[in-house]
Amino acid sequence: MIIDTHIHLDDDRYNEDLDEVLNIARENGVERFIIPGADPKTLDKAISIAQKYDDVYFAVGVHPYDMENFEDLDFQMYVNHEKCVAIGECGLDYFRLEGSDEEKESEKKRQKEVFTAQIELAKKYKKPLIIHIRNASRDSKELLLKHNAKEVGGVLHCFNADEELLSLAEQGFYFGIGGVLTFKNAKKLVNVLPKIPHAKLLIETDGPYLTPTPHRGKRNEPLYTRFVAQKMSEILDITEENIEKITTENALKLFNIS
Secondary structure, eight states: OEEESOBOTTSGGGTTTHHHHHHHHHHTTEEEEEEOOOOGGGHHHHHHHHHHOTTEEEEEOOOGGGGGGGGGOOHHHHHTSTTEEEEEEEEEEOTTOOSOHHHHHHHHHHHHHHHHHHHHHHHHHTOOEEEEEESOHHHHHHHHHHTTGGGTOEEEETOOOOGGGGGGGGGTEEEEEOGGGGSTTOHHHHHHGGGSOGGGEEEOOOBTSSOOTTSTTSOOOGGGHHHHHHHHHHHHTOOHHHHHHHHHHHHHHHTTOO
8 A cells, every 4th residue: 555645636637537547546556645735726626625535635735836825825724624634735945036135035034934834833733744845955954943843743745865854854754755766867865765764754746746757758646656666665675565564654644644
């Protein structure tokens, strides 16, 4: 059994064949699916999907690219839903900063404020965090430590292979591994993977994005977690069966899913 801990089933690219996508994944051992909350505009759609399927769950949160919608999101309305398992995807992303140095610093400041607010919400509602970090490892780690996010823990979604973040395992954080691991240019992640405690590994797709080899260029989907598990098995010299067992137990524990 595999749990896809990060799959954007509320994306329009699944509109026409969602039943088929889920069924073929289930037939191949993928038995749980978690939709991260990235854009409040699609949150109701995510909830309706989670309500329709027993094995689909959702999180509520605001991605740094969508933070202009943060103030409009009533977390309390969603966070107590029986299928809500986390806060996020939230975090810091400095990859697309534009403008003058002053404008970039202003953008960083706002991202930090929105991320901090979601850390505090996670603690308030006792939900783990789904954390997005891109080109912002140091600031992200600093905020997680400063605001005692270890109270709830969480997952570093699409782990960026920055060794500076490995110490967060001791703070209760997990590391989401997806299709990037299968890319030819993923040498850094391949080298860092063995340094992550097995008890802190999770599998994800981030579908419809980051499709693993050999399907790069196509829409990603939960079935392709199989390729991630195979690559992890190869790198860590652990049977695929044990990779599935380890990552499933980790996901069930972190997200409090039975």
